[in-house]
Amino acid sequence: MKILVTGGAGFLGARLARELLRTDRLDGRSITELAVADLFPPPADLRADPRVRVHTGAMLDQAALFASGFDGVFHLASAVSGECELDFELGLRSNVDSTRVLLDGLRKAGNVPRLVFASSVAVFGPDLANPMPDLVSDNTLPSPQTSYGTHKLMCEYLIADYTRKGFIDGRSARLMTVTVRPGKPNGAASSFFSGIIREPLAGMQTTCPVDPDVTHPVSSPSNAVRGLMTVFEASREAMGGRLALNLPGLNVSVGQMLQALEEVAGIRVRQRVRFERDERIAGIVANWAKGSTADRALALGLRADASFQAIIEQYMADCRQPSYPADALRGLER
Amino acid sequence: MKILVTGGAGFLGARLARELLRTDRLDGRSITELAVADLFPPPADLRADPRVRVHTGAMLDQAALFASGFDGVFHLASAVSGECELDFELGLRSNVDSTRVLLDGLRKAGNVPRLVFASSVAVFGPDLANPMPDLVSDNTLPSPQTSYGTHKLMCEYLIADYTRKGFIDGRSARLMTVTVRPGKPNGAASSFFSGIIREPLAGMQTTCPVDPDVTHPVSSPSNAVRGLMTVFEASREAMGGRLALNLPGLNVSVGQMLQALEEVAGIRVRQRVRFERDERIAGIVANWAKGSTADRALALGLRADASFQAIIEQYMADCRQPSYPADALRGLER
Numbered sequence: 270m271k272i273l274v275t276g277g278a279g280f281l282g283a284r285l286a287r288e289l290l291r292t293d294r295l296d297g298r299s300i301t302e303l304a305v306a307d308l309f310p311p312p313a314d315l316r317a318d319p320r321v322r323v324h325t326g327a328m329l330d331q332a333a334l335f336a337s338g339f340d341g342v343f344h345l346a347s348a349v350s351g352e353c354e355l356d357f358e359l360g361l362r363s364n365v366d367s368t369r370v371l372l373d374g375l376r377k378a379g380n381v382p383r384l385v386f387a388s389s390v391a392v393f394g395p396d397l398a399n400p401m402p403d404l405v406s407d408n409t410l411p412s413p414q415t416s417y418g419t420h421k422l423m424c425e426y427l428i429a430d431y432t433r434k435g436f437i438d439g440r441s442a443r444l445m446t447v448t449v450r451p452g453k454p455n456g457a458a459s460s461f462f463s464g465i466i467r468e469p470l471a472g473m474q475t476t477c478p479v480d481p482d483v484t485h486p487v488s489s490p491s492n493a494v495r496g497l498m499t500v501f502e503a504s505r506e507a508m509g510g511r512l513a514l515n516l517p518g519l520n521v522s523v524g525q526m527l528q529a530l531e532e533v534a535g536i537r538v539r540q541r542v543r544f545e546r547d548e549r550i551a552g553i554v555a556n557w558a559k560g561s562t563a564d565r566a567l568a569l570g571l572r573a574d575a576s577f578q579a580i581i582e583q584y585m586a587d588c589r590q591p592s593y594p595a596d597a598l599r600g601l602e603r
Numbered sequence: 604m605k606i607l608v609t610g611g612a613g614f615l616g617a618r619l620a621r622e623l624l625r626t627d628r629l630d631g632r633s634i635t636e637l638a639v640a641d642l643f644p645p646p647a648d649l650r651a652d653p654r655v656r657v658h659t660g661a662m663l664d665q666a667a668l669f670a671s672g673f674d675g676v677f678h679l680a681s682a683v684s685g686e687c688e689l690d691f692e693l694g695l696r697s698n699v700d701s702t703r704v705l706l707d708g709l710r711k712a713g714n715v716p717r718l719v720f721a722s723s724v725a726v727f728g729p730d731l732a733n734p735m736p737d738l739v740s741d742n743t744l745p746s747p748q749t750s751y752g753t754h755k756l757m758c759e760y761l762i763a764d765y766t767r768k769g770f771i772d773g774r775s776a777r778l779m780t781v782t783v784r785p786g787k788p789n790g791a792a793s794s795f796f797s798g799i800i801r802e803p804l805a806g807m808q809t810t811c812p813v814d815p816d817v818t819h820p821v822s823s824p825s826n827a828v829r830g831l832m833t834v835f836e837a838s839r840e841a842m843g844g845r846l847a848l849n850l851p852g853l854n855v856s857v858g859q860m861l862q863a864l865e866e867v868a869g870i871r872v873r874q875r876v877r878f879e880r881d882e883r884i885a886g887i888v889a890n891w892a893k894g895s896t897a898d899r900a901l902a903l904g905l906r907a908d909a910s911f912q913a914i915i916e917q918y919m920a921d922c923r924q925p926s927y928p929a930d931a932l933r934g935l936e937r
Contacts, residue, residue: 357768397844398899399742408733410744412845419764423757430753434691510731565732
């Protein structure tokens with residue numbers, strides 16, 4: 270089975286690629302080739318695997334690759350929310366035009382490959398005509414309030430039409446906010462959902478820009494990867510008559526996140542987080558989903574993470590891997 | 604005021620252009636220039652008006668025109684449903700790529716022009732996960748089952764994002780099925796909604812491919828034009844917090860349409876329609892909206908046509924214009 274992961278050098282894409290290589294099976298078949306396409310080369314462990322083919326460059330230049338006959342595709346490559354707001358044309362090019370090139374290549378290959386598109390909870394937004402419910406569901410009318418969410422939604426509908434026409438066998442899985450992300454704060458409005466856990470664990474002081482009662486649906490990286498793989502393996506019938514679905518999210522408040530941090534890592538670690546309201550970020554977050562449901566994903570057997578403690582413990586276990594910075598858990602040392 | 608009508612040589616576009624020239628005002632301002640862009644030149648009466656500028660050719664080649672500083676735009680140009688199903692790439696080019704060229708030109712002009720996009724009731728479709736309600740409303744989750752409906756929906760969201768960014772002041776008005784269209788049957792599945800009125804009035808036998816109890820939301824051409832102009836003139840606030848809305852439709856059954864024909868034109872005319880079920884067409888129509896509501900358009904003061912009799916009478920009045928074929932009402936002669 271020949272698999273393509275776009276965005277496969279990114280945080281989530283590389284994690285998905287690793288999991289595919291580890292299980293070595295997808296939909297009951299063995300993985301003979303894993304193409305990793307991204308702007309940058311993937312981490313060394315992926316490059317070292319003999320099944321991996323690295324394709325570095327913009328998706329807009331990869332039409333021939335996409336038409337080369339993949340059996341399955343995970344499409345994760347995307348300009349993120351902040352980039353799209355800063356550079357409108359880059360967003361359209363990276364998210365809409367690139368997806369068109371991918372879909373047209375897959376159509377030309379003619380073998381009706383299965384495709385999972387990494388969509389986002391960002392398709393939902395407040396809507397004066399129909400205020401967003403407390404929990405966004407598979408049946409909530411999307412009303413994106415970012416270019417990123419707009420692009421994701423447009424691609425969902427495009428993928429549904431390519432599928433209806435029989436060109437691909439596509440589906441769209443809406444990721445919840447993935448936390449805890451490693452690395453540095455990235456300036457995205459959602460960055461603090463990782464920062465308020467990651468920084469204190471590394472021994473650094475940090476600020477939380479929103480009130481403790483702010484709630485949001487989140488997912489651990491490994492649960493997000495499980496969601497993408499499960500949606501890939503689902504039969505068309507099991508998708509329940511529609512091709513886009515919410516992945517399960519753990520609906521949690523910032524206060525609960527910090528309480529979990531204290532339980533896992535102690536009060537000294539938690540006390541490194543200070544509340545300092547940032548009106549700009551708080552305003553953006555106020556327009557986000559306060560929580561989500563995922564009835565159709567639950568019917569596929571998917572579940573939200575068991576607890577935010579479990580999400581923190583997953584991050585701490587990751588940090589003990591050699592590929593993570595040695596000081597990622599410095600804050601735990603006594 | 605400098606106005607652009609894309610698709611302005613088509614049936615509805617030319618009618619809109621005529622009405623704009625007749626009233627000579629839009630949003631309280633006088634119309635100094637009316638650009639008519641289409642693949643073909645508009646009818647002679649439009650070409651003869653000194654305010655009209657004709658731009659013939661594909662929208663993809665009109666980037667400079669679109670950036671030339673319009674105050675208002677009505678975007679009606681579109682490949683229709685049947686064309687898009689036959690030629691997938693033509694559909695994307697004509698409906699999605701062309702709209703991108705238009706929007707980017709308007710953005711580059713920098714004057715934040717107002718734009719009304721002619722969307723369609725075709726954005727709605729059946730959805731196993733959430734069966735279509737009997738009446739599709741502004742709050743119904745779109746689930747298009749044609750490429751045409753997919754493109755319309757993608758453009759609605761794109762226009763909302765260009766508007767959110769402050770590049771244009773856009774809104775999308777979903778047209779119901781416009782009837783009675785003049786001319787020949789055009790092979791579209793919806794063609795019979797005009798044919799069962801137009802052909803018997805011209806003295807021709809015709810068949811109706813669906814059962815008399817099939818219902819659908821329809822609009823007269825002049826009510827559709829009124830809808831587009833009213834949505835143009837609405838304030839952003841009056842749009843009620845969302846930029847796409849249903850225009851009002853008259854929810855009517857085929858049997859009621861024929862009863863109206865009998866009342867207006869007599870039983871001999873009605874008897875020229877014979878029911879001959881066409882499983883292909885009946886199957887397509889079974890997936891269409893059975894009716895619609897339009898609460899937000901009603902709040903703008905718009906109303907559905909008063910009756911199907913009134914729609915037929917509008918068509919008969921049109922037929923008495925010199926531009927219509929002399930034999931369009933031949934069936935009425937005794």
